């Protein structure tokens with residue numbers, strides 16, 4: 001016999017058999033002091049028949065005591081039942097699409113966040129939609145043109161007469177009413193007209209973005225008896241220094257050029273040591289008749305991009321995998337460019353994380369499917385769909401059916417009937433599961449939730465769940 005915290009334990013045990021009667025007695029002597037209580041406890045150990053306290057656990061009472069959900073039901077089918085005729089059947093849980101209006105049929109819910117107004121927009125043209133009548137039109141992307149008054153419709157504003165006297169003319173015009181002309185026949189002279197980004201003061205160039213591609217172009221009309229030649233040249237500079245001259249082309253009068261507009265053009269990728277350009281129009285050795293110039297342009301043709309962002313922030317769960325999918329196509333008349341679709345993951349204290357996929361080939365008018373998968377990392381709580389189109393030229397791309405589907409952790413629960421339990425007692429629960437051989441992925445588990453007044457619920461998942469995955 002031992003003592004401790006007022007407990008007396010007598011560890012001696014003896015065999016007990018059914019039908020036997022035993023008596024435990026204790027004599028207590030209290031000589032003085034406070035009133036107390038004494039309890040006697042006898043511990044029986046052995047193999048007992050444990051009562052099954054779960055109501056309708058064998059399901060033979062149908063759904064009584066259970067609350068079936070959309071895809072968990074009690075069915076009568078002896079072939080599926082382990083005992084009796086009924087069993088719980090967990091059928092396929094459809095993977096939910098979490099994206100609102102994937103087919104753009106409301107024509108709303110998206111905002112242009114980058115690019116030029118009109119670059120991208122929802123489009124209610126049935127012929128352009130994969131389904132329904134609406135789709136998202138992507139492109140063509142606007143290509144910014146730098147030169148002010150490129151068509152001389154405001155005379156020589158933003159142009160500077162560097163050599164000789166020039167004039168706007170109405171004699172010929174490729175666009176609008178006016179063109180620039182070299183101001184009459186000037187035998188043997190060299191004449192030059194420079195672009196000027198800011199009229200008045202010192203001539204100023206137009207800024208350039210390095211490593212981007214530009215197309216420089218102009219049109220020249222030789223007069224009927226023009227001789228010598230005319231040219232359009234781009235002067236590339238850095239600071240106050242002209243570092244490179246690129247002649248787009250020169251035009252002399254002959255049967256193929258006279259009396260019509262002749263384009264001279266070049267595409268240039270801007271090196272890192274160039275930051276502005278000036279256009280120079282020149283005529284040289286001309287004695288007899290005018291040359292005319294019109295539509296002088298410097299156009300950024302690479303890196304032109306636009307983005308639309310969904311106004312729906314889709315709640316996501318860390319550790320869960322989602323799949324985004326779209327239908328997209330380029331029109332027959334589309335000549336280049338790419339479309340990127342994806343989501344931006346965001347969460348408190350987290351920078352935006354872009355998950356996307358790019359279609360950079362033309363589809364020639366046919367529909368293609370693009371998908372991207374994302375398993376959400378810790379800390380991210382929302383996903384927002386976006387679409388970007390870059391350098392789309394000629395005609396547009398169209399995007400339709402932009403879904404965002406939860407691929408896993410699609411869970412349903414069928415609650416049973418609460419049953420009372422006693423503290424410090426041990427319970428065991430079990431269930432048997434059978435999977436259809438056609439199942440490709442599933443996990444089932446039996447869970448008990450412990451409730452106690454004033455205490456948080458405690459969820460106890462069965463030690464072994466059944467998982468099948470191929």
Ligand SMILES: [Ca+2]
Nearest residue numbers: 103131132134
């Ligand atoms: Ca649609």
Ligand SMILES: [Ca+2]
Nearest residue numbers: 151175176178
């Ligand atoms: Ca013009």
